[in-house]
Amino acid sequence: MSLSIKDDEIDIVIGALRPDLTSFMNEWRTIFSRFHLIIVKDPDLKEELKIPEGFNLDVYKKPDIDRVVGTSTSTIFSGYSCRYFGYLVSRKKYIISVDDDCYPVKDNKGILVDAVAQHITNLTTPATPFFFNTLYDPFTEGADFVRGYPFSLRSGVQCALSCGLWLNLADYDAPTQALKPEERNSRYVDAVLTVPARTLMPISGINIAFNREVIGPALLPSLRLGGEGKFRWETMEDIWSGMCVKVVCDHLGLGVKTGMPYVWRNDRGDAIASLRKEWEGVKLMEEVVPFFQSVRLSREATTTEDCVAEVANVVKEQLGSKDPMFARAAKAMVDWVKLWKSVGSST
């Protein structure tokens, strides 16, 4: 962990989609216990949350969400999107968020991976989006920029988003997992790398961290599938949000890293059962990817809020007529920016 980052600059936001968080919290205890946690209960979850003692945390449930944003707005935080409420009310500089079915892993040397520390390292060392370094992250110990890397690009840019990965149950879509029911990810790739500028990728919400001060409003709940459910196979909200974030980062000259840290993702759900629900999302991506690849923001968009508003506008104009889901997503993005300005900004 970088010595210059204090623990109280960090919030760990957990979206609780299942009521019993006991084993989850206990597994993460040695890593999480020094930080403040924000636990947001899925407003659709009926059972009471079970959380073990010994953590410094705030828990937000439906009544709390209703109180802060109003009952009509609180529906946007249903399911996996409940975590965005945590992002909204946090006042810390860095946020780390993992799904509640993920546990810490051991690396290739058998040492427990401190995912929080790795995310913070990723966020507090520069990203290098303008030229690919073949030895991956040049700021990590034992590595550097290779021969042929221009010196003028070696100071890099600020890293706004750190995307981690998953061992065991990888973040596959339902068709892929259904076709390979036994496949589990056992490959620990000892690397962090910067996603090059203007290269897009599916950003999974399962294990991410970001600089809230710099990019906060761009992580947003907006695209909701008609059949969105309570398994990752049944959502695309994070993928959509991630595309927005990357476009905004590229425009503002911020970096996005991918790779370590890994978390262990537990088996959960049935891919075949989810097939029907997620097929909608799978089809959508055919439109979504070329769309985001073509988005260019104006020079006047110099803040994250402005960028998000512009993306929302382009979504409405270019995708809105193709599917009402996109029109709703565009509106949700506009509403989010307003909500962020009123609730999310520091007082």
Next chain:
Amino acid sequence: MATAPSAKLTPLLKDELDIVIPTIRNLDFLEMWRPFFEQYHLIIVQDGDPSKKIRVPDGFDYQLYNRNDVNRILGPKASCISFKDSACRCFGYLVSKKKYIFTIDDDCFVAKDPSGKEINALEQHIKNLLTPSTTHFFNTLYDPYREGADFVRGYPFSLREGAPTAVSHGLWLNIPDYDAPTQLVKPLERNTRYVDAVMTVPKGTLFPMCGMNLAFDRELIGPAMYFGLMGDGQPIGRYDDMWAGWCMKVICDHLGLGVKTGLPYIWHSKASNPFVNLKKEYKGIFWQEKAIPFFQSVSLPKECSSVEKCHLALAGEVKSKLGEVDPYFIKLADAMVTWIEAWNMVNSPGEKPAMTSLPNATSKK
């Protein structure tokens, strides 16, 4: 949905692949590679004094070309082939008649993976080349065609066929490929990190291509692998592979071909003298500041539908846009044109294979 080709055995491609090795001293390093290389044909490009005898370990099937051969085969066009620099290796690409090329430096040895097993670098390169690249959209689990991996959620199905892979760029354990300033600051740094990944360098992204451990599909991209004018009589060295890599990537991006980087690792044993390197690289360090923005912004006309046409168009752009940086680039642009002429001359249909002239260089097995 990515299938797993390595569930079957990787084809050897022994009649479809040439191994190109530039050398100035000896080829003892081949002894360590024998189990992996022995079935393949080698093209050895001897740099420096052509009268020096290069010792090749017994049992390898090879052709050796020295400077006399280069001059004889190319005539006046030999001017595009560097002298006293490993850039001369691209002559080997030119005279090869095979579909695939693997090139390796003579100070690169077999590395071991974390389990202690020796790495068959050639086999991994072949796997990389025979599976598609994912140029248009980054896959967070890296190469989805590797065993045990696949495309992640959110990856459009229409993009899962990928693009044909033209180049496979391998890495190095032990002595890392640093430039001279970095070597001077960190003389003891060794690369001990084995990153178990192969990934596609996305479309529109440039990277520093190292020629130490490299394979490519000669039919797809061969004419773009021109390693420039370096060494004797030239103001610059140690930028041959960089130059080829930038040209190659622009052309690959234009033609919809893919480039992979990552595995396999080789063990790089020799650290070259950083002071000597600094002298060679010095101008390059300044010039790359101009060259990179040039390559990042250059666009090739739609009519350039072949690698040769792309390379010629690129040469024109180099001349007009980089010519003002230094007259060297004008010479280089001309050499790029000569290279394509030489390529077409040697590789035109009906052309006999380029024969070597020295008795020690006839094919042996």
